[in-house]
Each structure stands twice: as C-alpha cells, then as structure tokens.
Amino acid sequence: MDKIIKAGICSYGMSGSIFHAPFIHVHPGFSFSAVVERSKHTAQERYPDVKVYASVEEMLQDASLDLIIVNTPNYTHYDYTKAALNAGKNVIVEKPFTVHNSEGQELIELAASKNLLLTVYHNRRYDGDFKIVKQVIQSGDLGEVLEAEIHYDRYREELSYKKHKEAALPGTGALYDLGSHLVDQALMLFGLPESVWADIRIIRKDSLVDDYFELVLFYANLRVRLKSNYIVREPLPSYQFHGRKGSFIKTKADMQETMLQQGLMPGAPGWGVEAIGEWGLLHTEKDGQVIKQYLPTPKGNYLDFYDDVYNALTKGTPNPVLPSDGLNVIKIIETAFESSKSGRVIPFKK
Structure with missing residues (x-):
C-alpha cells in the first residue's frame, strides 16, 4: 500500500474490539494506532503497539492520526464526530x-466544508445474507415486489449489562440499535418511502427503552414491514419478499460476528461462509417453468467496507456509505416515533 492510514478508535468495548480493531489490524492499508480506554489497557494485550489515551479529547490531539472511529454510545455520536472533524x-x-x-445535517455540512471523509458504519450491507437478498431483488426473478418483511429478533428477557443501552437516554432502544440496520437495508433495496406507520413498545419487565417495534414503509405498490422483538424464542425467517412472479425467503445467518467473538481474525479459514442449511429459498417462474431452489449465499466480509474506505481516502473512489444515507435512516426513525406516538400514518419528508 502506498499510504498507511493511521486510525484511532474512541472506545474498546464490543464495537471496538469486535467490529473495528480486527479489520483495521489485518488491512494492509491501515494502522490501528490509538484507542481510548479510561481505566483498562485490554487493547494492548492483543495489539501491543497501540497507544492508549484516557479520553477522546486527548486522542484527538494526536496529529499523526488520519481517521477516527466514533463508536461511543449513540447520544455522543454528534459531539465526538463534530470534535473529530474540527x-x-x-x-x-x-x-x-x-x-x-438536524445534527446529522450539520455534520455533513461540516465535513464538506473541511473536505474530510465522513462515513457511517452500516456494516450489515456487507453481510452475506443481505448480499443474496440484494442480488435476488435486482435480478427481477420475483417480478414487481409487492410485499417485503425484514426481521431482527432476539430472545433476551433480561436487561443488557451495558448500562448505556438500557438507560432512558436519547438514541437508546431497539429502533435506534437494531432498527438502524433494517431501515438502511430497506432503503438500499427500495429507496425512500412515501409515508411511515409504526408501533413502538416496551415489553420486557423493568425495561426503560423500546424493545419491540413494527414499521410499515409505504410505497406506491409496495409495503415494507420492519420488525424487531426481544422476546422471540423461535424466530421467523428474517427476509421475506413476495413479487408478482415469485417469493424469496431467507434466514439472517451471517457468521462474521460469531467468528469475531470466538477470537478469529478476518480472513480465517471459512470466513463469512454460510452453512448450506441457511441458504435462501427462491420460488418463482422462468420461461414457463416453475422453479423452487435454494441459492448459495455469497461470503460476508466487513473487510470490504474498510477496503472501500481506504480507496475513498487514497484514490478518491465513492464514499461506501454516504452520510446522507445515514441521515435518511435517522429521518425514518424520527418519523416512526412520531407515528407511534400519534397513531397515524405520517408522510415522509424527503
């Protein structure tokens, strides 16, 4: 690589240790140079050369750093991203x-004014299961898609040990957490809707944050349902698409997170390979013949996101996740809360 991008990570919790540090470490174009850990130095146990700072503010003073990963609690994203850009x-x-x-729009304008890259880590675009979903939708094998449903369900009655996820703070709850993935995928597949309806609830005992939601995105001839429920012991297929010619049904089965939690590094044998039993079912008609077949899932690989970031920084290729895409997700979420509170279908302001 002609240039090494020196990166600092704002937190070394699950996000930092699982979803960012391993990919920065193995990518030849990046150096995992700095991390914020206020009391522990666990990052240095695995990455001895990383420099540890006691605060984000202190790390931002490191002139050698080219890139900052803001992976702190949701309500801090605006402040830390603004500070990093400045x-x-x-x-x-x-x-x-x-x-x-409004916060996202301000950050977009700030990044543009400083000619800096600002991108959002919507990593689920790089899941194998979403890759095959996108491939099927774009192939036209389903004909005009009339109904779509995407789930992200869990069975977790107990509250999370991560206190910031269960506190009644701005940006907490299932819709901001898991819903961000579902909304982004829906917008990637179908674009912006005309209107939004939502039912957002708290169903776990003693929970202070939403842990159930159902959103319906309304398009001219299409309805897209996005659902999450923390009390689902036997989940339905995560992806269900029905068109005039056929249907596609698929589980959510990308293996990368599991492999990372096992301590494996990106590129390990079998990385991102999905079991045959998780392949999606395509039931459609081609040239007068009814076809019912399971489609192999492409490999998932979040390293591709970092490839795309590296190329955007060094070669001027497109930003892999435009901040305007991230902003549209937030607009949908805000519209959904308005709908759930009022009990009405709310027109989406594009």
Whole structure:
C-alpha cells in the first residue's frame, strides 16, 4: 500500500474490539494506532503497539492520526464526530449516525466544508445474507415486489449489562440499535418511502427503552414491514419478499460476528461462509417453468467496507456509505416515533 492510514478508535468495548480493531489490524492499508480506554489497557494485550489515551479529547490531539472511529454510545455520536472533524480527522461513525436529523445535517455540512471523509458504519450491507437478498431483488426473478418483511429478533428477557443501552437516554432502544440496520437495508433495496406507520413498545419487565417495534414503509405498490422483538424464542425467517412472479425467503445467518467473538481474525479459514442449511429459498417462474431452489449465499466480509474506505481516502473512489444515507435512516426513525406516538400514518419528508 502506498499510504498507511493511521486510525484511532474512541472506545474498546464490543464495537471496538469486535467490529473495528480486527479489520483495521489485518488491512494492509491501515494502522490501528490509538484507542481510548479510561481505566483498562485490554487493547494492548492483543495489539501491543497501540497507544492508549484516557479520553477522546486527548486522542484527538494526536496529529499523526488520519481517521477516527466514533463508536461511543449513540447520544455522543454528534459531539465526538463534530470534535473529530474540527480536529481535521476523517471519520467513521457507528450507526445510528446521530440521534436527530438536524445534527446529522450539520455534520455533513461540516465535513464538506473541511473536505474530510465522513462515513457511517452500516456494516450489515456487507453481510452475506443481505448480499443474496440484494442480488435476488435486482435480478427481477420475483417480478414487481409487492410485499417485503425484514426481521431482527432476539430472545433476551433480561436487561443488557451495558448500562448505556438500557438507560432512558436519547438514541437508546431497539429502533435506534437494531432498527438502524433494517431501515438502511430497506432503503438500499427500495429507496425512500412515501409515508411511515409504526408501533413502538416496551415489553420486557423493568425495561426503560423500546424493545419491540413494527414499521410499515409505504410505497406506491409496495409495503415494507420492519420488525424487531426481544422476546422471540423461535424466530421467523428474517427476509421475506413476495413479487408478482415469485417469493424469496431467507434466514439472517451471517457468521462474521460469531467468528469475531470466538477470537478469529478476518480472513480465517471459512470466513463469512454460510452453512448450506441457511441458504435462501427462491420460488418463482422462468420461461414457463416453475422453479423452487435454494441459492448459495455469497461470503460476508466487513473487510470490504474498510477496503472501500481506504480507496475513498487514497484514490478518491465513492464514499461506501454516504452520510446522507445515514441521515435518511435517522429521518425514518424520527418519523416512526412520531407515528407511534400519534397513531397515524405520517408522510415522509424527503
């Protein structure tokens, strides 16, 4: 690589240790140079050369850093991203982009004014299961898609040990957390809707944040349902698409997160390979013949996101996740909360 991008990570919790540090470490174009850990030095146990800072503010003063990964609690995304941009750093900000769309718009304008890269870590675009879904939709094998449903369900009655995820703070709850993935995927497949309806609830005992939601995105001839429920012991297929010619049904089965939690590094044998039993079912008609077949899932690989970021920084290729995409996700979420509170279908303001 002609240039090494020196990166700093704002937190070394699950996001930092699982979804960012391993990919920065193995990518030849990046150096995992800095991390914020206020009391522990666990990052250095695995990455001895990384420099540890006690605060984000202290790390931003490191003039050698080219890129900052903002992966702190959701309500801090705006402040830390703004500070990083003002420090002259390119930024990857975890989803959700911001809590409010006005914050996101300000950050987009700030990054543009400083000619810095600002991108949002919507990594689920790089899941194998979503890759095959996108491939099927774009192939036209289903004909005009009339109904779509995407789930992200869990069975987790107990509250998370991560206190910031269960506190009644701006940007907490299932819709901001898991819903960001579902909304982004729906917009990637079908674009912006005409209107939004939502039912957002709290169903776990003692929970202070939403842990159930159903959104319906209304298009001219299409309805897209996005659902998440923390009390689902036996989940339905995560992807269900029905068109005039056929249907496609698929589980959510990308293996990368599991492999990372096992301590494996990106590129390990079998990386991102999905079991045959998880392949999606295509039931359609081609040339007068009814076809019912399971389609192999492409390999998932979040390293491709970092490839795309590297190329955008060094070669001027397109930003892999435009901040405007992240902003549209926030606009949908804000519209959904308005709908759930009022009990009405709300027109989406594009």
